[in-house]
Amino acid sequence: xxxxxxxxxxxxxxxxxxxxxxxxxxxxxxxxxxxxxxxxxxxxxxxxxxxxxxxxxxxxxxxxxxxxxxxxxxxxxxxxxxxxxxxxxxxxxxxxxxxxxxxxxxxxxxxxxxxxxxxxxxxxxxxxxxxxxxxxxxxxxxxxxxxxxxxxxxxxxxxxxxxxxxxxxxxxxxxxxxxxxxxxxxxxxxxxxxxxxxxxxxxxxxxxxxxxxxxxxxxxxxxxxxxxxxxxxxxxxxxxxxxxxxxxxxxxxxxxxxxxxxxxxxxxxxxxxxxxxxxxxxxxxxxxxxxxxxxxxxxxxxxxxxxxxxxxxxxxxxxxxxxxxxxxxxxxxxxxxxxxxxxxxxxxxxxxxxxxxxxxxxxxxxxxxxxxxxxxxxxxxxxxxxxxxxxxxxxxxxxxxxxxxxxxxxxxxxxxxxxxxxxxxxxxxxxxxxxxxxxxxxxxxxxxxxxxxxxxxxxxxxxxxxxxxxxxxxxxxxxxxxxxxxxxx
Numbered sequence: 001x002x003x004x005x006x007x008x009x010x011x012x013x014x015x016x017x018x019x020x021x022x023x024x025x026x027x028x029x030x031x032x033x034x035x036x037x038x039x040x041x042x043x044x045x046x047x048x049x050x051x052x053x054x055x056x057x058x059x060x061x062x063x064x065x066x067x068x069x070x071x072x073x074x075x076x077x078x079x080x081x082x083x084x085x086x087x088x089x090x091x092x093x094x095x096x097x098x099x100x101x102x103x104x105x106x107x108x109x110x111x112x113x114x115x116x117x118x119x120x121x122x123x124x125x126x127x128x129x130x131x132x133x134x135x136x137x138x139x140x141x142x143x144x145x146x147x148x149x150x151x152x153x154x155x156x157x158x159x160x161x162x163x164x165x166x167x168x169x170x171x172x173x174x175x176x177x178x179x180x181x182x183x184x185x186x187x188x189x190x191x192x193x194x195x196x197x198x199x200x201x202x203x204x205x206x207x208x209x210x211x212x213x214x215x216x217x218x219x220x221x222x223x224x225x226x227x228x229x230x231x232x233x234x235x236x237x238x239x240x241x242x243x244x245x246x247x248x249x250x251x252x253x254x255x256x257x258x259x260x261x262x263x264x265x266x267x268x269x270x271x272x273x274x275x276x277x278x279x280x281x282x283x284x285x286x287x288x289x290x291x292x293x294x295x296x297x298x299x300x301x302x303x304x305x306x307x308x309x310x311x312x313x314x315x316x317x318x319x320x321x322x323x324x325x326x327x328x329x330x331x332x333x334x335x336x337x338x339x340x341x342x343x344x345x346x347x348x349x350x351x352x353x354x355x356x357x358x359x360x361x362x363x364x365x366x367x368x369x370x371x372x373x374x375x376x377x378x379x380x381x382x383x384x385x386x387x388x389x390x391x392x393x394x395x396x397x398x399x400x401x402x403x404x405x406x407x408x409x410x411x412x413x414x415x416x417x418x419x420x421x422x423x424x425x426x427x428x429x430x431x432x433x434x435x436x437x438x439x440x441x442x443x444x445x446x447x448x449x450x451x452x453x454x455x456x457x458x459x460x461x462x463x464x465x466x467x468x469x470x471x472x473x474x475x476x477x478x479x480x481x482x483x484x485x486x487x488x489x
Contacts (some may be wrong), residue, residue, distance in 0.1 A: 006101045008021065008022070008023040008052065008055060008056050009021075009022055009023070010022075010034075010048045010049075010051070010052050010173070011031075011050070012037075012038075013387040015041075016037070017037035017038060017039055018033050018034070018035070018036070019033070019034040019036060019037060019044070019048050019051075020032060020033050020034065020038045021052060021055050021414055023055075029485075034047075034048065034051050034135055035163050050116055051353070053086050067071070068201045068202070069201055069203075069204040070202060070203060070204060071204055072122065072123040072124045072203055072204070072205060072206070072207060073122050073123070073124045074122065075122060075123050075202065075203055076117075076119065076120060076121065076122055076123075077114070077118040077119055077120075077121050077122070077123065077126070077195070077394060078115060078119040078120070079192070079197075079202065080123060080190075080194055080196075080197045080203070081111055081114060081119075081190075081193050081194045082116055082191035083193070083197050083200060083202050084111070084192065084196050084197070085108075085111065085194060086108075087102055087196050087200060088192075088196060089101060089104060089107070091110070095196075095200075098312065099309045099310075099311055099312075100309065102311050102314060107189065110185065110186050110189050111189060112195075113138075113141075113186060113192075114186055114189065114190055117133075117134050117137050118130070120424060123194065123197075123203065123206075123207055124207065126190070126207060126209045127210070131171075131183065131187065131209065131210050131211070131212075134183055134186070134187075134488060135178070135179075135182070135183045135212070135351070138179075138182050138183055138186070138220050139176065139177070139178060139179060139182070142175065142179075142182070143176045144175040147171075147174050148355050150171040150172045150173075150174055151171045153171070153172065154170065154171040154172070157172075162236070180212040181213075181214070181248050181407050183211070183212060184211055184212055184214055185440055187209050187210075188211065191208060191211075192207050194206045194207065198403070213306070215376050218370065218372070218373065218376065218408070219368075220367070220368040220370075220373050221224045221373070221376060221380045222265075222373060222374070222377045224367070226274050226362070226363065227261065227377070228361050230261055230358060230359075230363075230393065231261050231262065233254075233358060233361060234254040234255065234257040234258035234261065234358055234361045235252070235254075235255060235258045237252065237253055237254035237255075237358075238250045238251065238252060238253065239251060239253040240253075241253050241345075242344075242345065243344050243345065248344075251344055252344070253344065254354065254358060255344075256341050256342060256343050256351070257351060257354055257355060259328075259340050259341055259480065260274055260275060260340075260341045260351055260355070261374065262325060262415045263277065263325065263329075263340060263341070264371075264374040264375065264378070265374055265378055266321070266324070266331070267301060267303075267319065267321070267322075267325070267375065267378070268318075268374075268375050268378030268379055268382070268396065268397040268398075269301075269303055269375070269398070270314065270372075270375060270398075271314075271350075271351075271352075271371045271372065271375075272350075273286050273303050273304075274286075274341065275341045275349070275350060275351055276339075276346055276348060276383065277301075277339060277340050277341065278336065278338065279329075279332075279333050279338060279339065279340070280338065281302075281305075282305065283305050283306045283307045284307050284308060285305050285308070286299070286301070286302060286303045286304060286305060286316070286335075287302050287305065287339070288301055288302075288329055289302060290330065290333075297326075297330075297331055298320055298321070298326065299320070299321035299325075299326035299330070300317075300318060300319075300321065301318065301319050302318050302321055303316035303317065303318060303319070303398065304316040304318075314398075315398040315399065315400075316398050317395060317396075317398050319396055351371070352371060355371050356370075356417065365449050375397070378397065379393070379397055379399075379404065379407070379408050380398070380408060380411055382397070383404070383408040383409070383411045384411050384412060386412055386414045390404055390405060390409075394456040435447050
């Protein structure tokens with residue numbers, strides 16, 4: 001009789017200092033690396049056990065995928081997440097989804113974190129206490145990551161020529177903070193996974209994982225002077241850089257941020273659309289197309305590549321570029337740039353960190369600005385122009401009219417004034433036939449409509465031949481806007 005299988009287990013290869021998972025699956029030997037060793041991971045003991053538990057949970061989930069209508073107390077979170085990965089990421093076309101998930105790699109990373117913490121719990125164990133422990137877990141991860149960054153920055157500083165041993169201060173201190181809102185995005189994914197498990201009948205019934213209160217919408221808006229100061233500071237910033245693999249002093253290290261700011265504020269586009277923009281149709285990124293010649297030459301901004309997927313909540317319509325920005329874009333292209341937001345090394349990258357440094361330098365440490373504030377500012381500036389239709393603004397920015405009205409309609413106070421004045425000037429609810437310029441008409445008295453006793457629905461819908469349609473339109477309350485309104489617009 002052969003030796004019985006030891007089951008799934010971790011195994012350490014001392015020669016390579018790497019941990020592996022070993023198992024027997026369907027009579028075949030399974031072995032794969034976990035990607036770390038004792039020298040790579042300070043808490044290698046905890047991590048190897050966690051990875052082993054994750055593997056066992058996923059294997060267990062795979063064996064139970066075909067069992068329907070299970071009780072929530074019998075289903076592990078690992079099973080729910082395994083089903084969610086299958087439905088939402090791998091086979092989304094078969095489950096009434098229009099598109100694959102946006103930023104799928106980020107979603108996979110979040111699901112991995114959820115598996116690390118919740119994988120061995122059942123669905124019924126997802127209560128407030130579990131969520132509180134998960135927040136602590138995320139806080140500890142963030143704290144350890146910041147400690148590692150501070151240590152790395154310290155080690156780099158010690159290798160510089162300007163390093164002075166007498167200035168030894170050690171790594172920058174890191175504060176450990178409690179941030180419950182950091183868990184919101186993860187828990188939203190977990191709730192989505194549970195909903196999918198119920199819809200696909202893995203679970204008999206679902207449960208809602210409690211989440212912390214969401215972030216309040218940001219209200220920061222740049223003034224024109226602040227935008228000018230940011231662009232000016234980005235253009236003037238100088239520092240050390242590597243150009244063509246050679247160190248260069250006094251290089252314009254933030255010039256790409258100035259170009260980013262101009263594109264973002266003129267088009268109101270989202271961050272990842274702006275910094276990925278190309279001057280060539282590369283199919284997988286936004287691009288600028290120039291048409292015509294001379295005075296008729298225009299630039300078209302294709303905010304989504306031919307091979308990219310447009311998501312319903314992140315619309316990216318093609319728009320004509322404003323003339324001032326088009327002139328900048330054409331000049332940058334003549335300079336030999338392949339991408340408007342490329343750095344000195346000729347590549348493009350996420351400008352988040354550099355932009356945070358720019359905001360801090362120009363606005364001070366107590367500012368509330370982020371890169372998305374540029375899009376918020378563009379929307380606020382456009383909505384404040386009363387002559388622009390809300391639908392046109394929404395189409396230009398790539399957001400729904402409902403979102404634009406809900407978030408920004410309060411900016412357009414002139415519309416509110418006009419609505420209120422239409423009541424007071426037209427005696428709302430009455431049939432007015434008096435002169436709209438008369439004192440009686442502008443008195444603001446509310447009078448019940450004088451209707452004929454025998455008037456039916458059919459009668460009310462008949463066209464009155466004796467009354468000029470044009471004359472009635474002239475008396476329309478919604479057109480009663482005096483010159484002061486137009487001046488305020």
